Amino acid sequence: MTTADFRYQRAGYVALNVTDLARTHDFATGIYGLTFTGEGPSGERFYRSGPRHHEVMLQPAAEPGFVRAGWELETEDDVTRAFHHFLQLGLKPRRVPAEERAALGLSISDAFRVREPVNGVEFEYYSRMEYLSRPLEGDLTTFKRFAHVGIGVPDVQRSTQFLLDNMGFLASDIVGDYTSVFMRPWPVSDHHGFGYLPTRTGAPAFHHLAFLVDSIDDIGKLFNRIEEHAVGRAFGIGRHPTSGSVHLYITDPDGMLWEYTLGMEQFPETGYRGPRFMSAAPEDADLWQAKPKPEFVGKGGVVTGDAGIDEALTELVAQARK
Numbered sequence: 001m002t003t004a005d006f007r008y009q010r011a012g013y014v015a016l017n018v019t020d021l022a023r024t025h026d027f028a029t030g031i032y033g034l035t036f037t038g039e040g041p042s043g044e045r046f047y048r049s050g051p052r053h054h055e056v057m058l059q060p061a062a063e064p065g066f067v068r069a070g071w072e073l074e075t076e077d078d079v080t081r082a083f084h085h086f087l088q089l090g091l092k093p094r095r096v097p098a099e100e101r102a103a104l105g106l107s108i109s110d111a112f113r114v115r116e117p118v119n120g121v122e123f124e125y126y127s128r129m130e131y132l133s134r135p136l137e138g139d140l141t142t143f144k145r146f147a148h149v150g151i152g153v154p155d156v157q158r159s160t161q162f163l164l165d166n167m168g169f170l171a172s173d174i175v176g177d178y179t180s181v182f183m184r185p186w187p188v189s190d191h192h193g194f195g196y197l198p199t200r201t202g203a204p205a206f207h208h209l210a211f212l213v214d215s216i217d218d219i220g221k222l223f224n225r226i227e228e229h230a231v232g233r234a235f236g237i238g239r240h241p242t243s244g245s246v247h248l249y250i251t252d253p254d255g256m257l258w259e260y261t262l263g264m265e266q267f268p269e270t271g272y273r274g275p276r277f278m279s280a281a282p283e284d285a286d287l288w289q290a291k292p293k294p295e296f297v298g299k300g301g302v303v304t305g306d307a308g309i310d311e312a313l314t315e316l317v318a319q320a321r322k
């Protein structure tokens with residue numbers, strides 16, 4: 001159990017800023033293998049790996065980076081409870097206006113956004129995203145689902161503690177002395193839906209997004225596809241000691257990292273193991289001794305909004321919970 005009284009259903013979606021929408025569109029569909037859902041009223045584009053309206057949203061911007069992570073909760077009651085939970089903590093959750101919900105395939109759901117105050121990372125909460133019955137396009141990959149995002153932050157331990165204490169996450173594994181932490185939104189079974197890593201910039205920075213794929217064929221075929229299309233390979237094929245998944249990371253046209261992950265550890269709702277404290281030594285970084293390339297540091301910032309980092313609010317929330 002966590003300290004939050006609402007239940008997550010799954011990692012929902014990630015919204016990214018990209019500098020050349022047409023090029024990233026071709027990458028997302030023709031290389032990574034997602035299906036294009038359509039375009040929203042502000043030119044944003046939506047992509048999916050299954051029946052839900054989207055799991056990736058791309059919007060044009062001058063600089064690439066992470067905009068927000070969307071989280072699907074189990075029920076509308078969970079959304080209401082989550083809203084009041086964040087309201088009580090003083091985090092100022094903001095309802096998503098109806099027109100925007102419609103564009104996001106969330107017409108039949110309440111939805112709100114909130115920024116965690118340590119870094120200003122924005123989360124969106126909702127419970128019912130529209131299902132599309134039209135078939136997926138192409139047969140490049142058999143996806144299971146959107147899996148996680150990794151964000152680089154200046155203080156991994158403090159950032160993690162906030163999510164564990166206030167946002168309904170549990171730690172699955174802690175690497176080194178809080179070099180990186182992998183967390184799952186309770187009670188979702190995947191090893192992690194969110195990870196904090198060291199930032200390469202001194203400020204919050206995007207590191208990667210990941211989708212779970214169904215078979216080793218998907219990883220092998222991506223490996224050969226990127227070579228054919230001269231797309232960068234940043235890390236892999238390898239196997240993570242933490243989740244146990246087989247991985248391959250490639251770079252999009254902005255240099256941002258997109259991962260395929262196969263076969264990650266699943267946690268039961270009760271009786272699960274506690275977080276392990278994993279070695280951060282380079283020789284323990286990959287079960288197959290895969291070595292990250294220099295590109296694996298990643299590209300892209302994090303949109304932290306006007307609020308930015310709110311030291312006072314973080315402190316206030318910490319005090320309130322004591």
Ligand SMILES: CC(C)c1ccc(C(=O)O)c(O)c1O
Pocket residue numbers: 150180182195197208210240241242243244245259261264
């Ligand atoms: C090296 C990156 C940050 C990493 C490490 C471990 C896992 C995992 O256990 O699945 C990841 O998904 C990663 O992206």
Ligand SMILES: [Fe+2]
Pocket residue numbers: 148150208209210259261
């Ligand atoms: Fe990952």
